[in-house]
Amino acid sequence: MRLATWNVNSVKARLPRLLAWLEAAKPDVLCLQETKCRADQFPSAEVAELGYEAAVHGDGRWNGVAVLSRIGVDDIALGFPGEPGYAGEAADPEEGEQIVLPDLAEASSPSPEARAIGATCGGVRVWSLYAPNGRTPESAHYAYKLEWFAALRTALEAELAQDRPLVACGDYNVAPTDEDVWDPSVFVGSTHVTPPERQALAALRELGLRDVVPSPMKGPRPYTYWDYRAGMFHKNMGMRIDLFYASEAFADRVGSAYVDREARKGKGPSDHAPIVVDVQD
């Protein structure tokens, strides 16, 4: 069985490359992130031509996740239980401005964004995840990111209790160690490398999820993201922020895993490369 995860940075903009990649790599299951479209806008017919069913979760311009599978997609879950939404920054009122309290229900529970979708594919429970960015460590978005990870931990703990093969892969927006960024000094004071974010990943591993580290194919570290700007990819100045977490028994069956850097080359790539994982049946 071949599984893969890829942040495509807009499935519409990436469609020709996505279809070509499916034909070349032939994964049985592909988890997508940042599809950036509603479910009704997803190119389900195009991927169906290649034999893939699509489970899709989208809310418009931002975010968006999907699971493509040619070995079945059952028990689709849009989001996970307890998943928080983003309430936004609290605006400081102008001087003399009347403070208007927001609607209580809205303030206490904003709607979750399209950042997680689960599906059972060929007996494997698969989650495609797109963690919040966090923006800056001082921002409300960063607090939201940590809340989202805490809720994810609770949800995955329940999933692991089901005692079936489990994969939780996608764009975690956290580099697990300093080795996972091209220059740690550049990231001092930035998100993606802070101790609370790394602790959130460690808490997932403590549940029994294993980090399936792919082969980098080039260079010493398996980066999965390179900024579009300033020739970062060509200089291999990247980050490992896309992760493939799997339950122990499933991880034991992994034969090989690699970052497909070829998909980051050429005209019109995503800024992320896919991770491809081959598992013994």
Next chain:
DNA sequence: ATGACCGGTCGTACCGGA
């Protein structure tokens, strides 16, 4: 050369991305 931001949107600048 892999080659020096990109995608989205009521847009022709700006936000979000990381």
